[in-house]
Amino acid sequence: MLEFGIVLVRMCAIACLAGGLSAASHPVMEAAARREASGEFARAEAMLTGALTDLQLTAEARRALEWERERLRRIRLDYSHTEASLFAALSESVRGLTRGEFDRWMKEGRFDSRVIDGERRFVASSVSNLFFRHSRLNSRRLKGGESAEQPWRFLGTARGIREAARVAGTPYVLPRQLSVTMELRLKAGVAGEGEVVRCWLPIPRSQPHQSGFTLVASEPPVVALAPNDSVIRSAYFEHTAEVGRETSFRIEYTYRAWSVWFDLRPERIVAIHPDDPEVAPFLAETPHVLFTDSMRRLAKDLAGREKNPLLRAKRYYDWIAQNIRYSYAREYSTIPNLAEYCLENRYGDCGQETFLFMTLCRLSGIPARWQSGWSLFPGAKTIHDWSEIHLAPYGWVPVDPYMGIYAMQYAPSLNRSERRSLRDFYFGGLDPYRMIANADHCQPLRPPKTSFRSDTVDFQRGEVEVAGRNVYFGDFSYRLEWREVDAR
Numbered sequence: 001m002l003e004f005g006i007v008l009v010r011m012c013a014i015a016c017l018a019g020g021l022s023a024a025s026h027p028v029m030e031a032a033a034r035r036e037a038s039g040e041f042a043r044a045e046a047m048l049t050g051a052l053t054d055l056q057l058t059a060e061a062r063r064a065l066e067w068e069r070e071r072l073r074r075i076r077l078d079y080s081h082t083e084a085s086l087f088a089a090l091s092e093s094v095r096g097l098t099r100g101e102f103d104r105w106m107k108e109g110r111f112d113s114r115v116i117d118g119e120r121r122f123v124a125s126s127v128s129n130l131f132f133r134h135s136r137l138n139s140r141r142l143k144g145g146e147s148a149e150q151p152w153r154f155l156g157t158a159r160g161i162r163e164a165a166r167v168a169g170t171p172y173v174l175p176r177q178l179s180v181t182m183e184l185r186l187k188a189g190v191a192g193e194g195e196v197v198r199c200w201l202p203i204p205r206s207q208p209h210q211s212g213f214t215l216v217a218s219e220p221p222v223v224a225l226a227p228n229d230s231v232i233r234s235a236y237f238e239h240t241a242e243v244g245r246e247t248s249f250r251i252e253y254t255y256r257a258w259s260v261w262f263d264l265r266p267e268r269i270v271a272i273h274p275d276d277p278e279v280a281p282f283l284a285e286t287p288h289v290l291f292t293d294s295m296r297r298l299a300k301d302l303a304g305r306e307k308n309p310l311l312r313a314k315r316y317y318d319w320i321a322q323n324i325r326y327s328y329a330r331e332y333s334t335i336p337n338l339a340e341y342c343l344e345n346r347y348g349d350c351g352q353e354t355f356l357f358m359t360l361c362r363l364s365g366i367p368a369r370w371q372s373g374w375s376l377f378p379g380a381k382t383i384h385d386w387s388e389i390h391l392a393p394y395g396w397v398p399v400d401p402y403m404g405i406y407a408m409q410y411a412p413s414l415n416r417s418e419r420r421s422l423r424d425f426y427f428g429g430l431d432p433y434r435m436i437a438n439a440d441h442c443q444p445l446r447p448p449k450t451s452f453r454s455d456t457v458d459f460q461r462g463e464v465e466v467a468g469r470n471v472y473f474g475d476f477s478y479r480l481e482w483r484e485v486d487a488r
Helices: 002-016 027-037 041-051 059-078 083-091 099-108 126-133 135-140 150-168 293-303 309-323 338-345 350-363 401-409 416-425
Strands: 113-116 119-122 172-186 196-202 210-219 234-240 247-261 368-375 382-391 395-399 434-438 463-466 469-471 476-485
Touching: 027 041, 027 059, 041 059, 059 113, 083 099, 083 119, 083 126, 126 135, 150 172, 150 247, 150 401, 150 416, 172 196, 172 463, 196 247, 196 434, 210 234, 234 247, 247 434, 293 309, 293 338, 293 350, 309 350, 309 382, 309 401, 338 350, 350 368, 350 382, 350 401, 382 401, 401 416
Parallel strands: none
Antiparallel strands: 113 119, 172 247, 172 476, 196 234, 196 463, 210 247, 368 382, 368 434, 382 395, 463 469
């Protein structure tokens, strides 16, 4: 299992890191991986640092070694809780928590943890994830949680879209004109006086149900806009840092977003040609979409004797909705195979759930691709990932695995029929409150980033670098605000 993990980490680093890497290897990398697996992070880091002193290293090997060292640093940041700090945080969130109860939860393995240099550490999102994975505890929750009205907002929106699409006879209905402002602020002191800060912010790409991007204002001026049809679309900035001051980037734009609902009929489905260039790339293995033995078994077991691609995909979607719990994720760049992680643990965030769905679909010959950006749904604004599958003769159809999970597991104010209705809408339907910046994962920015990406898989929060070095999450903040405007 360790050797398989080493290979996966290297594959993901090679395929996902900015600038592109050829297959680089170094004996120290595998030795360091063994130290990491046994919890000896400082020892692994020292080995990697020592290997980097070799003046004969190729550029590719040096970059691979540097990435392994950076990944260790990021894992440490993800596992920020000690046992004492976790108990303290839980005591402020769970009514009546006792030390005995906490110790029992520890023995049951309710918290993501790992040993780092002799100390067991716990992932930063452990408190929130406890409530997601053990929903009965919500009655003891002292703060946070979702309102009982939110599921009704989702369901009412879904019903309106479905009815409008039926009346109009088209899947794209009820357009809305949205105005968005996004700002990224680099902490003072991260960049030195006079250093040039490079920044990339996500913006809407061209989709059948998303168009009309118009740049309204920016500060500083945008240096470059990626083309409308870019797989990963960004606005690129440069700004000179000043001592003692934050460096900020702000963009304001408008675009039009349609609601979507496909009236999918199994009897209408026709075969696709796997060599069709529109779908062929989305049938293959890629980073985080790997055809492991466990994935093959699950795809086969769930599909059974069903041959219809639509019905097969629906079986995968429904199984995920019922069997995968939601959890906040560690940073994607630290996890070698996001789909396998989700399947093995039976929990994940929206992106991990999407990778699991995509993998099952591709194994069954159903083209599936990534979609991501922001969900702007009123009361539930967040960065978000989902997918599209290609079903002939319909074309590319949206599928949001997270919303299936939400409907079936996290919408208690709805009855069983209503939960199923909401789940089924998001298999072929989409609300208009989306800002879609990405149509594939692990794709390069334009212009390219010379340093490592903070998110090697996705692009939603922005990316920053200074003098060829990456600025990681925690050294900058970001916010996005939006409003609906007159479509005229």
